[in-house]
Amino acid sequence: MSWVAIRRTLARMYYETIRQMHKMLGQLDVWLETAATHAETEALDPNGFLELRLAPDQFPFARQVQTACDTAKLAASRLAGKQAPTQADTEQTLDELRARVGAVQTYLDRFTEKDFAGAATRVVTQPRWEGKMMSGADYFLEHALPNFFFHLTHAYAILRHNGVSLGKRDYLGALSLRAP
């Protein structure tokens, strides 16, 4: 076994999964655009979506979007051992949420495969864990990935529940299908 090969393979897997998060954020942008069109067609306030939620004690739509963005941003920065820029969570409109999504995509574009060398064994912690920590590998699989999809899917579900016409293709986006 070659440790160099293992480290490079792991780095590529993390990089490709972060790129998949980048792609899903692009789909989220499509949903935000579709919500704006829906509001226009129905003569609704497009920014009314931001406060909608599925349960009184769940995050409203705006915070689902913000948290999906932050989860992707922090996954990349923590696995690469970099400090992520902070964002103020002050978005009041669909357009501002789209700008937030775009800003995170631009941030993710800065990362290369090499940034994730050593990601699996990196020590990850956050204040909520009260001094405890996780390995990068565990953090990514057990925390970042499930949380990213949790908030992303809640954003999708809130729009669907409120009449925005979205389907599985809007969720998944284009697939790398090829001829046999």
Place this chain on the structure above:
Amino acid sequence: MSWVAIRRTLARMYYETIRQMHKMLGQLDVWLETAATHAETEALDPNGFLELRLAPDQFPFARQVQTACDTAKLAASRLAGKQAPTQADTEQTLDELRARVGAVQTYLDRFTEKDFAGAATRVVTQPRWEGKMMSGADYFLEHALPNFFFHLTHAYAILRHNGVSLGKRDYLGALSLRAP
């Protein structure tokens, strides 16, 4: 670069991600149990949950659970080049859905790291793709993983929307936190 090391590393990554799906199915079982307790406390029919949905043209709860189960099952079997057992989607009760979840977990328990050697380059297809195909690597990242979390999170969201008391810990489950 050693191809043996790369193949083994990839196999382990697929295996560990399938194990994470296994863990999330265990959390789904906790939500189903919590829904049953909620129904008992509120004197509701526990099986009424199965038909609930967030939008008229979305899958109801039962089918969200079935599809999450199938997505995990098919991800493992397709990446390993095995034929998965089919299930009939005839569940009528929360207990039957819990049995379905348990059956998929038992199926996933049969897989070892070695089963996923060659998973990244395996050819994956399904009738819906009309003769086209994806590599195992693309299929897993672009299709299986997002779909799994989509249906899993919709199951969670439907229960939360209907008053079942669940929180982020019920979603994520136990984390591999350790002392510094």
